[in-house]
Amino acid sequence: MPDLIKAQIQRYPFLRNYFRQTKDNRVEPSGKKPTGPAGNRSRPEPVGLRQNAPVSLPQNATAIEAKYEVHFTAFVDFLGFSEASAELDDQTRLAVLELLKALASLRSEFSAETIELPNGASTYKINPAVSTFSDNIVISYPLQSVSSRFGNERLTKLTILYQFHRLLSTIACDAVRIGFLIRGGATIGKLYHANGVIFGEALTEAADLERRTAIYPRVVLSSKITLNQDWASEGLFIRKDDDGIYQLDYISRMLFYSALPGDSWNANAKAWFESVVANVSANLTNLHRQGKLNELAKWTWFAKRFRSGLEGLGAAVTGAGISLDGLSSW
Numbered sequence: 001m002p003d004l005i006k007a008q009i010q011r012y013p014f015l016r017n018y019f020r021q022t023k024d025n026r027v028e029p030s031g032k033k034p035t036g037p038a039g040n041r042s043r044p045e046p047v048g049l050r051q052n053a054p055v056s057l058p059q060n061a062t063a064i065e066a067k068y069e070v071h072f073t074a075f076v077d078f079l080g081f082s083e084a085s086a087e088l089d090d091q092t093r094l095a096v097l098e099l100l101k102a103l104a105s106l107r108s109e110f111s112a113e114t115i116e117l118p119n120g121a122s123t124y125k126i127n128p129a130v131s132t133f134s135d136n137i138v139i140s141y142p143l144q145s146v147s148s149r150f151g152n153e154r155l156t157k158l159t160i161l162y163q164f165h166r167l168l169s170t171i172a173c174d175a176v177r178i179g180f181l182i183r184g185g186a187t188i189g190k191l192y193h194a195n196g197v198i199f200g201e202a203l204t205e206a207a208d209l210e211r212r213t214a215i216y217p218r219v220v221l222s223s224k225i226t227l228n229q230d231w232a233s234e235g236l237f238i239r240k241d242d243d244g245i246y247q248l249d250y251i252s253r254m255l256f257y258s259a260l261p262g263d264s265w266n267a268n269a270k271a272w273f274e275s276v277v278a279n280v281s282a283n284l285t286n287l288h289r290q291g292k293l294n295e296l297a298k299w300t301w302f303a304k305r306f307r308s309g310l311e312g313l314g315a316a317v318t319g320a321g322i323s324l325d326g327l328s329s330w
Contacts (some may be wrong), residue, residue, distance in 0.1 A: 066110070066129075066194030071140040072160050072225075073191050073202035075210050076168070076184035078135040078175060079217055079298060095178045103132045103171070109194060110142060112149045126163055129193040137171070138203060139164065140193045157231055161248075165237045168219060168250040170257040177272060179279045181302055185209020186248065187222035188231075216301040218247040251302070252309030255316060266320040273322050280306070284330070303330040 081096075088096065110129040114122050126146055131138045141164070147156045164186075172182050187209065189202030205222060214220045221238065225231045226246040232238065239249040259268030280303050287296040307327045310317055317324065 066192060068190060068192040068200065070143050070188060071191040071193065071202050072143060072188055073140045073206050074184055074186040075206035076137040076182055077210055079181045079183050080295060081135040081180060092178065099174055099178060103137060106130050107132055112146055126159055131198055138198055140191055161237060165248060165250060169254050172250050173254050173258045176279065177275050181217035181298060183210055183214045183217050184219040185214055186219055188224045217298055219250060221246045221248060251305045252312060255310065255313060269320045270322055277326060
C-alpha cells in the first residue's frame with residue numbers, strides 16, 4: 001500500500017471507516033459493523049479508493065466501461081475555502097492541506113458488485129466515480145449500469161441514496177472539525193465520468209444548484225429527483241426545508257460517522273463533538289463582530305440543524321457523555 005494512502009487512512013476517520021490492508025497488500029473495504037451507539041444497525045457499504053499507484057478493486061467487483069449516460073451526479077464545495085486560505089494560521093493551513101490530500105485519495109472509477117452472504121441472501125456495493133479538484137468534489141453513479149448489474153431499479157435507487165448519504169456525512173464530519181462547511185447540489189442527467197474526464201449536463205446542473213440554489217450548507221436535490229416518485233419514495237434522508245427546497249440531510253446523523261466504531265467510539269465521538277462546538281461557537285461570535293452577515297447566516301443555519309439532529313439521537317448522545325446544554329444559545 002502506498003505511504004500516502006497509509007497516512008491518510010491513519011489520519012482521517014472517513015477513510016479509516018472504509019478500508020483495511022489485506023495480506024496480499026490490497027486495499028479493500030473493512031467490512032466492520034458499528035459496535036457503538038448505532039446499535040446493531042449495519043452501516044452502508046463503503047466506496048472504493050483509487051490512487052495513481054495500482055490498487056485492486058475488491059474481490060468480485062466489476063469495473064464497468066464508462067459511457068455518456070444518465071447518472072446520479074453530485075457537486076460538493078467547501079464553503080469559504082478560497083477566502084479563508086489567505087487568513088489561516090500555519091497549523092490550520094496544514095490541517096486543510098491534509099484534508100485535501102485525503103479527499104484526493106478518494107478518487108475512484110465506478111464499479112459494482114453483488115456479495116453473497118452465508119445465509120444465502122445477497123448484499124450490494126457500489127463504488128461511485130469520484131473526482132476532486134481543489135476544494136470541489138464530483139461524485140456520480142451511472143444508473144443504467146448499476147440497474148443492469150443488480151436487476152432491480154428500486155434497489156438501485158435505495159442503494160445509491162444510502163451510500164451517497166454516508167459518504168457525504170463522513171466528509172462533512174472532517175470538514176467541520178477544522179472549521180469548514182460543505183454545500184452542494186445533486187441531480188440526474190447525462191454525464192461521462194471516467195479516467196479523470198467529467199463532461200455533461202448533469203455536472204453543469206449540479207454545480208448550478210450548489211452556486212445558485214443551495215445558499216446554506218446543504219446539498220439540495222433537483223426536481224428530477226424529488227418529482228420522480230421512484231426516487232422520492234426512497235427518501236430515507238430526503239428532507240423538505242423551510243424554504244420549500246429539498247435536501248439530502250447529512251447533518252442529523254453526523255455523530256455516527258465522526259469516529260471509528262468500537263470500544264473507543266464514545267470517547268472519540270465526544271472529542272469530535274467538542275471540537276465542532278468550539279468551531280461553530282467561535283464562528284458565530286467572530287462573524288457577528290466582524291459584520292460578515294452572509295457567512296454568519298450560513299453558520300447559524302448549520303448550528304440550528306446540528307443541534308436539532310443531536311436532540312433527535314437521544315441515547316446515542318447521552319451514552320457518549322455529550323451534553324447539549326451549551327448549545328441552547330444556538
